[in-house]
Amino acid sequence: MRKTIILVPIYKDRLDPLEQYSLDHSLTVLGGRHPLLFIGPEGLDLSAYQARYPGMQYLAFPAENFVSIPGYNRLLLSPGFYTRFLSYEYLLILQTDAILLQDELDYWAAQPFDYVGAPWPDGVEILVNAGVFDGPRGKRTRAHVGNGGLSLRRVRKCLSLLQEFGAAVDIFDRTGSSEDLFFSIMGGLSTDFILPNEVMASRFAMELKPSFYFAVNGGQAPMGGHAWWKYEPEFWRQLLPEMPEAVVQCLPERST
Secondary structure (H helix, E strand, O other): EEEEEEEEOOOOOOHHHHHHHHHHHHHHHHOOOOOEEEEEEOOOOHHHOOOOOOOOEEEEHHHHHHHHHHHHHHOOHHHHHOOOOEEEEEEEEOOEEEEEOOHHHHHHHHOOOOEEEEEEEEEEEEEEHHHHHOHHHHHHEEEEEEEEEEEEEEHHHHHHHHHHHHHHHHHHHHOOOOOHHHHHHHHHOOOOOOOOOOOHHHHHHOOHHHHHHHOOOOOOOEEEEEEEOOHHHHHHHHOOOOOHHHHHHOOOOOOO
């Protein structure tokens, strides 16, 4: 079985400067060592991408999966999505607002985890009230790991989790709720799904409070980050010292 495929979701004809820089930097870091596939809606004009990335491979899905965040969530909660990649052990979701600092995919693919994403420092809590947790067995659960924008997923185990908690998938589908929250919450309730703890996840990727996790990890940079220009862009600039001035000028003036 092949190890890891990288999936880059796109949904518009061309990327903005920060997205373009992030993707170009990530692909340079990866150096062509792993198979890579762009995914997006049917009918998307690919001319700008094909000019910049000659020979790019593209897999189209129904346009409805890319016109809104709920539509995208439904795609990544679809068993059929993971079935397409069963010839790989892992898939890496690399959204265009994510950036890789180093290629540690082989290291992470050797770990026992079935899903790894940047941590949520304050956690996200929901009441699970479906399937085996229906009615009086409803359970309030808090997740601290799971951001899907830069996430590594063991294909067969993600598929099994969707099958294990089909009633919850139905609720997420109806509401268009976050697909990464499903894997984090339901993965934590599964009898056969392994998630890292918060600190271990921060060594894979950071999003919220990156300087906090950087300090906790003794100054060790993660493999990458998601929404890096939205949360503490000044922190990420220190890890990306060769960022072109034209890209620097696109950064927000202050963190949110």
